Amino acid sequence: MSLSASSHNLSLAEISSGQPVARSAIPELPLPQFQGAILDALRDRRRVCALFGATDSENSFKISLYVVLADDQHGRLHIARTGVSADGFPSLTPQCPQVHLFEREIAEQFGVKPLGHPWLKPVRFHRSYRAGADAWNRGPADVVQAGVMDFYQITGGQVHEVAVGPIHAGVIEPGHFRFQCDGETILHLEIALGYQHRGVERAMRGGPDKRSLHYAETLAGDTTIGHGCAYAQMIESLGSCQISPRAAAIRGIALELERLANHVGDLGALSGDAGFLPSASFCGRIRGDFLNMTAALCGNRFGRGLLRIGGVGFDIDASLAADLLKRLDVAERESRAAINLLWETSSVMARFEGIGAVSKETATELGMVGPAARACGVDMDSRRDHPSGIYQFSHIPVSTWRGGDVFARAYVRWLEIQRSIQFLRDQLKALPVGALQAEVSAPQPESLVVTLQEAWRGQVCHVALTDAQGRFERYKIVDPSFHNWPAVAMAVRGKQISDFPLCNKSFSLSYCGHDL
Amino acid sequence: MIKTLITRIQQGHRTMRYPDAGAPAPEMPARFRGRPIFDAARCPDTCRQCADACPTQAIAIADGAIKLDMGRCLFCTDCADSCPEKAITYSRDYRLTVRQASDLVVDAGQELKLAAALDGKLRKLFGRSLQLRQVCAGGCNGCESDVNVLNTIGWDLSRFGISFVASPRHADGLLITGPVTENMKQALKTAYDAVPDPKIVIAVGACALSGGPFINHPEVHNGAASVVPIDLFIPGCPPHPMTILDGLLRLLGKIEAEKP
Structure with a gap:
């Protein structure tokens, strides 16, 4: 310091x-x-x-x-x-x-x-941590109900309101979207979340305890490794623990497999939203192949149980490494064919290009992160900028694109897929040596630690403040979605309401990661 | 167009044959954690390290006998890691689904009472066509993702007449994930009420079965049973797609009770 x-x-x-x-x-x-x-x-x-x-x-x-x-x-x-x-x-x-x-x-x-906050509304619809104190002067008798707030409204002859959610048409998480439209044109979209609020930050207080790692793994279930690594690194930093190069490499492999599964799945879903079913169905299946590689590593398709404080719970021996390399070759070949179809199909490109554009200025102003920011030309990636673990030694080039539209968000994913596959090959061919788990001391008292990880959606940030006994007095979690949800509203402003599903999918943000 | 067709041919036919006659179930990964097994004979007297290590109080020890509530189990390794006698292991048996909450609690060595098919009238109604409305009530997107996977070509759930619909009014039942947050309780209840009778409810994952990692948080209601009656309990965190498929097929009587 x-x-x-x-x-x-x-x-x-x-x-x-x-x-x-x-x-x-x-x-x-x-x-x-x-x-x-x-x-x-x-x-x-x-x-x-x-x-x-x-x-x-x-x-x-x-x-x-x-x-x-x-x-x-x-x-x-x-x-x-x-x-x-x-x-x-x-x-x-x-x-x-x-x-x-x-x-x-x-x-x-x-x-x-x-x-003087211009938009002071609840975020997750829960009562304040300080009994009796409420920013909206609600008393104990007043009901705090998700989605019940003062929505921004536009009035006028042709203006109408479209309300969607909390339960959506697909098998996805809940959230409420309120559109102010002039005909088909979206004048304004307001996003009200909080339906997924499980009280994790409140429950982390007083930890670490036996549930803490499981909270981290389920903050956003599709980001089990991203949040799990941020948490594990937190306890290791507070407990003066250096994990072995081998454990760090295995964590990196799991983090990139998580990225691959989600990116390939998202490209498939985008293809589906553009009405192009071949790539939608190919990618949907290939996503499962990446999840199955994670399951081969630790028994769970989402990586639950892989991370331990001080390292990892499962090793990659020579035969598993060979098996993963073989599967990686097949998955790469099949995803390349499936994804390249997107760029070569004019009906897809007509739906991707120029839709839901966010400018680089807006991205910077909103503090956007992850592939959505890189698609606007913002050159940032925590793996390079704030490297931890294996990323200190093995570098992944940062993939950016320009334009900030649906196409750019899709294309950045494809660039990242190729680079993650290359990283996995390098690691699996030359896994460093070292113990799977290292000793961790008790968390340091009266300290603050920030841990950053580049999860597939972008930067995951955890901050812990410990008390005199080394317990969490405060544990702050910032999922990348928290930075990026406002960008979804900006991306569809002035656009057709029928473009919303495609735009929303191109960001593919987490509801529970936001709601905690 | 030509390229699309060529790619289609290269990608091939990928739907699994299971459960067609003679087609074996896909092999589970070597490290897969399915049904937990206890070797109670190895348990030292008064040892309760597994129960103490469990993050969700899924393990109870009474008179030296272990009982495990699979509804609470996250299928993590905390209990097995803590056991000094290595008396706890996970089998690769993915079949975990039951019809009664009480059947989720298993003793050491006890057979799991796998889900029975719906009875006559409901089976006649839903056996060949089951339309489900999925409600995520605080789920982390793990269960949701692996429910969605069943719609991909590898699994092709619709070949069993099961599909997911947009409106509860078009549904025969709900498939619920998540611990039921306070903020989703009303929406879940509204969706349930909108499903026409007779209807069924399927709860998927530790959260929907018990609250999962969030058990007893004031922000959640410890699972779907707090709001609606449950007909099928599918444990896991999240359950493997095979576990979910197995449960759905058992419920519809498409897998007859076979020997384990």
Whole structure:
């Protein structure tokens, strides 16, 4: 830990992903400087990874805000905290759209109002962590019900409203979408989530305990390895544990298999939404082949049970490596044929190109992450920018594209598929040696750690604050979907309502990852 | 067009033959964790390390005998890893589905009472055509994904007359995943009420069976049975597609009770 040299961040502590810092070394700034540092950071091409509240005890009136800013170019993280009074604090959202959901979350969790927030509505529809404190002045007798809020409404002769969800037509997670339309044109889309809220952040408090890793594995079930790695790395960082190169490689293999399964599945689903069934059906099956490779590794298609604190629970011996390499060859050949059909089919390209475009400026302003951001030309990838584990030694080129439309989001996935397959080949052919599991000490007390992982949807960020006994006083989870949901609304603005399913699928965001 | 056809030919016919006569079930991965097996003879007196290690209190020990609630089981390895005598192993048997909640609780060495088919009238109604409305009520997208997989060409669920429909009014029943969050309780109830009678309910995954990793969170209702009556319980976290398929086929009487 060192104080940053840049004139902008004199007041911020600088760390990197997975590096513990004593809580006493986190600078406590007056609120104006704290917010000024965030604005400075954004001008400086840094990003808000996390902005969250914490209290010393559930009923405390002393509420602290913590910010984690990412300097992706230098692989560094800048952190600071500030105290806010229970009466509220001036909202930063009007000057900084990427904190808009974070401030709503702070309001909901701690019952403290960001004053002047232009869009202050609940995020997950639950009661505040501080009994009796409510940002919307709701009393104990008032019902808190998901989706019941003041939706933005446009009125006028031709304007009509379309409401979809929480239960959708397919086998997918619930969420509510409210469209304001002029004929077929979407003037505005408001997305109300929270239906999946299971209270994970609240339940993490007081941990780590025997459920913590299972929470991480089920935060977003399709990102079991992504969130699981962020959590495992957290406990290892707090417990001064260095996992072996072999364990790190096996985690990397599982993370890339997860990416492959989801990317191939999404390309198939996009093909289906464009009405092109051949690739939809090929990719749907090939996705299963990648899931089955994960199952060959650890017995579970989603990678549950693979990760252990200190390493992994399953090895890859020579025969399994050979088997996986063989399966990888087949899956690569078949996915290449299935996916290349997309780019060569004019009816597909007509539905992909120019639909749901998000500009690079909007992507940066909203703080988008992952393939959706890279499809707008934003050159970021935590595997390169904040590498941990095997990615420190084995580099995967970052895949970007331009245009930010459905095609770009699809094409970035295809580029990433090819690079992940190459990475898997390299690793499986030359697995490093080392113990599967290393010893982990008890979590360090009075510390803060940030862990970042590039999961298939984008950056997963976990932040832990430990108390004097080394228990979690606060455990903050930021799924990439939390950054990207507002982008879905921007992508369809001014577009046809019939393009919504395709646009939504091209982002393929998590509902439970957002709702926690 | 030509290229599409060529690719189609190269991709080949990929639907599994199972359960056609003589076609074996696909082999499960070597490390697959199916039905747990206890060797109670190895259990030292007063040892309860497995019960203490279980994240969801799925294991109860009374008078030295182990009982496992498969509805709560995440099929993780925490119990097996903690056992000093290696008395707990997972078999590769994917057949786990039962009709009664009480049948989810198994003793060491006890046969699992696999799901029986629907009785006369319901089987006549649904046996050849079962339309399901899926409701995700807090599921993590693990169960949802592996339910969806059954619609892919490898599995082709529709060859059994089973399909997923958009509206509960077009459905014969619900397939529920997730622990039933407080925020989805009303929507689930509304969907159930919208399904015309007679109807069936299938609960898939540890969350829908018991709350799973989220058991006893104030934000969830510990599974689908808190809102609706359940006809078929499919354990797993998430259940393997074979486990789900096996359960559906048993319910419709398409797999006769065979010897294990």
